[in-house]
Amino acid sequence: MVEYAFYRDVWKGEMSEQEFAAASRAAAAQLERYKRIYCVTAPEEDSEAMALCAMAEAQHFYEAAENGQLVGGMQLGSLSQTSAAPAPDLSAAAKSRELYRCAGLYLDIRRNEQGVAACG
Incomplete structure (x- = not known):
């Protein structure tokens, strides 16, 4: 888990605690x-x-959307995007892809040829 202070002060996020x-x-x-x-x-x-x-920002976005609180944009730390484009894909598959994408922005994620974890 990451501390709220890190999220607020380093990430510059705007979610409440x-x-x-x-x-x-x-x-x-x-x-x-x-x-x-x-x-x-x-x-x-x-x-x-x-x-x-x-990932928490993406999770929060999807939860808000699922509860009918979709906003006109999305913010990831100091990066933000607003759009008048069509509504985003809110399917479970889209959410899964976005969480994986967010993780991959900062972490190296890979698997070996057999499809199992390959660390080392």
Whole structure:
């Protein structure tokens, strides 16, 4: 788990502490799943914390969308995007792809030829 202070002060996120706690728990559970399936390594000291912040932001976005609170844009730390484009894909598959993409922004995620975790 990543501390809220890191999310707020380093990541520059805007979720409340309660929102972040819920979203980061879900993000951490997903990252642990990736670690069971893939070889996940952190190339930098804060890579895992940064990945969890990105994943928590995505998790929060999808939860808000599922609850009918879709906003006109998305923010990942200091990066933001607003759009008048069509509504995003809110399917479970799209959510899964986005969480994986967010993790991959900061972590190296790979598997070997047999499709099992290959660390080492």
